[in-house]
Amino acid sequence: MKALDVTARFSIERIALLLRNRLLEDLPGFAIGFAILLGLNALTLLLGKTAFMNERSGGIWTVFVVSSGILLSSFAFKGMHSGRSGPDWLLLPATPLEKYGAALLAYVLIFPLAASAVSTGLSALLYLVERALGGSGGVIWTPLLSGGFETWGAYAVMSLVFLAGSATFRKRAPLKTFGVLTGYGLVMAFILIGGVFLIYRSRGLLTTEFDFRNGVFNIEGAEGLAALDGERVGGIYETAMNILFYGILPLFSLGFGYLKVAEKEARDEVQ
Amino acid sequence: MIEFRSMTFGYGKRPLFEGLELELDPGSIYGLLGLNGAGKTSLLKIAAGALRPTGGGVTVFGANPGDRDAARLADTVFVAEDPWLPPLKPKTWLDRYAVFRPAFDRARFAELIRELALDEDKLLTKYSYGQRKKFALAAAIASGARVLLLDEPTNGLDIPSKAQFRRLLASAAREDRVIIVSTHQVRDLENLIDPVVVVHGGKVLFTLDSGALNERLAAARLPSLEGHRVVYAERDAVGWTALLAAGEPGPGNQAPDLELVFNAAIAAPDRLAAALRGDPLPEYRPEEHALAKEARE
Numbered sequence: 001m002k003a004l005d006v007t008a009r010f011s012i013e014r015i016a017l018l019l020r021n022r023l024l025e026d027l028p029g030f031a032i033g034f035a036i037l038l039g040l041n042a043l044t045l046l047l048g049k050t051a052f053m054n055e056r057s058g059g060i061w062t063v064f065v066v067s068s069g070i071l072l073s074s075f076a077f078k079g080m081h082s083g084r085s086g087p088d089w090l091l092l093p094a095t096p097l098e099k100y101g102a103a104l105l106a107y108v109l110i111f112p113l114a115a116s117a118v119s120t121g122l123s124a125l126l127y128l129v130e131r132a133l134g135g136s137g138g139v140i141w142t143p144l145l146s147g148g149f150e151t152w153g154a155y156a157v158m159s160l161v162f163l164a165g166s167a168t169f170r171k172r173a174p175l176k177t178f179g180v181l182t183g184y185g186l187v188m189a190f191i192l193i194g195g196v197f198l199i200y201r202s203r204g205l206l207t208t209e210f211d212f213r214n215g216v217f218n219i220e221g222a223e224g225l226a227a228l229d230g231e232r233v234g235g236i237y238e239t240a241m242n243i244l245f246y247g248i249l250p251l252f253s254l255g256f257g258y259l260k261v262a263e264k265e266a267r268d269e270v271q
Numbered sequence: 272m273i274e275f276r277s278m279t280f281g282y283g284k285r286p287l288f289e290g291l292e293l294e295l296d297p298g299s300i301y302g303l304l305g306l307n308g309a310g311k312t313s314l315l316k317i318a319a320g321a322l323r324p325t326g327g328g329v330t331v332f333g334a335n336p337g338d339r340d341a342a343r344l345a346d347t348v349f350v351a352e353d354p355w356l357p358p359l360k361p362k363t364w365l366d367r368y369a370v371f372r373p374a375f376d377r378a379r380f381a382e383l384i385r386e387l388a389l390d391e392d393k394l395l396t397k398y399s400y401g402q403r404k405k406f407a408l409a410a411a412i413a414s415g416a417r418v419l420l421l422d423e424p425t426n427g428l429d430i431p432s433k434a435q436f437r438r439l440l441a442s443a444a445r446e447d448r449v450i451i452v453s454t455h456q457v458r459d460l461e462n463l464i465d466p467v468v469v470v471h472g473g474k475v476l477f478t479l480d481s482g483a484l485n486e487r488l489a490a491a492r493l494p495s496l497e498g499h500r501v502v503y504a505e506r507d508a509v510g511w512t513a514l515l516a517a518g519e520p521g522p523g524n525q526a527p528d529l530e531l532v533f534n535a536a537i538a539a540p541d542r543l544a545a546a547l548r549g550d551p552l553p554e555y556r557p558e559e560h561a562l563a564k565e566a567r568e
Contacts, residue, residue: 004370004371004373005373006341006342006345006371006372006373007341007342008341009340009341011341014341014371017370017371020367021367021368024367025357082355084351084353084355085355085357086321087316087319087321087349087351087355088351088355090320090321090339091319091320091321091339091344091347091349092344092368092371093341093342093344093345093371093372094341094344094371095339095340095341096339098341265321265322265323266316266321266322267282267322
């Protein structure tokens with residue numbers, strides 16, 4: 001076996017080894033998840049001659065692939081924070097960039113591809129079994145049925161966010177990341193609503209004030225907004241949201257997550 | 272060589288080391304001694320690169336370990352007091368983790384595993400505490416790294432295993448390798464560690480090599496301390512165990528044992544320093560050098 005060159009500042013070989021280790025570590029959990037899905041579908045096939053995950057558009061497959069990928073992303077750096085495994089994680093001979101890069105590749109790219117391929121295979125298998133049992137078979141799920149690249153794009157952004165969360169939070173990383181995201185969303189929404197309110201009112205386009213009824217915020221006098229070019233406003237809003245979601249958020253998460261890994265220290269014993 | 276230059280480090284606002292100076296040369300097995308909380312583990316972690324100093328500098332063979340570049344990490348092994356191992360069998364562990372260290376000697380590792388009677392068909396997580404320590408030690412010795420940092424390696428080992436550990440560690444010593452062993456069990460490592468570094472109060476109090484210790488100090492069992500050049504003494508039921516300055520006559524005098532020297536370093540540092548310089552010692556007053564008081568502080 002050819003020895004690894006440790007003198008290189010950045011090594012694809014080391015990333016490949018880290019990636020292999022990561023995937024092998026995740027494999028048992030991944031297999032158990034799919035075994036549970038198969039078991040549940042076998043049950044519904046036995047009881048009602050229908051594989052429930054192939055029903056309608058097979059959207060449950062999408063939910064399964066996306067949510068399991070996000071969950072894995074949110075635990076990606078758990079070992080780094082642990083008081084016991086942390087020093088070994090930090091001192092494994094690979095740079096922080098390589099360690100972060102391997103997690104990035106594993107959960108942003110390889111996991112969704114592998115999980116989609118396995119899901120498509122299982123969906124096809126269930127389709128055949130259901131047909132053999134006299135059922136309709138439902139649909140064979142493929143990633144294209146769930147929006148293809150667009151869904152993957154949204155998944156990739158969320159995976160990056162949860163990777164950054166995992167690099168930041170020592171405990172309950174998925175919950176805390178979700179909390180931060182929700183808080184951030186709410187703050188942004190209030191800023192946006194406030195901005196819209198101020199601008200529109202200053203132009204005399206809002207006839208009344210905010211209104212809070214039945215738990216819902218309304219900006220009364222929305223008829224005034226019709227005076228603006230609705231399509232143009234909608235377009236600007238969509239572009240801004242796309243820049244935020246597909247540009248700023250992933251770039252920020254990428255940089256922040258990497259820095260958290262690079263700065264991590266095993267500071268958890270004598271305090 | 273490992274160099275700590277004016278190094279400062281602490282947890283939160285509490286400084287653990289302030290202006291620490293220390294130089295450790297290859298070719299030796301250093302013993303790192305200190306009271307609980309003195310920062311022995313932190314010092315090892317700083318040398319490994321798992322912690323970064325807040326001030327001053329650390330270099331290991333000329334590079335900053337805090338940069339965590341792959342070459343430096345492959346050249347250093349830190350064995351924690353309670354080593355963590357993944358749920359893998361030894362062979363799988365080798366395939367997954369030893370590959371990151373190109374100097375790893377698989378044949379030597381296999382020899383060590385056999386010698387330490389470690390079950391190769393068992394998951395590493397099913398190993399006992401002592402077995403995990405032995406496995407981690409075998410991995411460290413076979414790693415080919417030039418820096419071995421061992422934190423309390425003899426804790427949890429049975430008596431035969433301690434002897435085995437001493438033998439293995441002695442065999443791991445090389446001219447180009449720095450081995451640092453932090454320990455409370457100085458008697459377990461008495462004839463292995465040399466020099467000894469005593470850390471106390473955020474500083475290196477002493478770096479003592481066996482040559483200087485044997486030349487300048489002696490230990491003796493005495494019924495009374497009167498008339499002796501006592502550096503430090505501990506009372507027991509039948510008399511005193513005393514550390515005496517060089518030149519002290521007495522047929523029962525022995526080479527100083529490390530535990531007594533360590534206690535002297537903590538409880539009577541000025542007297543020990545004077546004895547090592549060959550300076551005259553003032554009269555010894557046991558009540559002024561109570562170890563328990565120092566340990567509390």
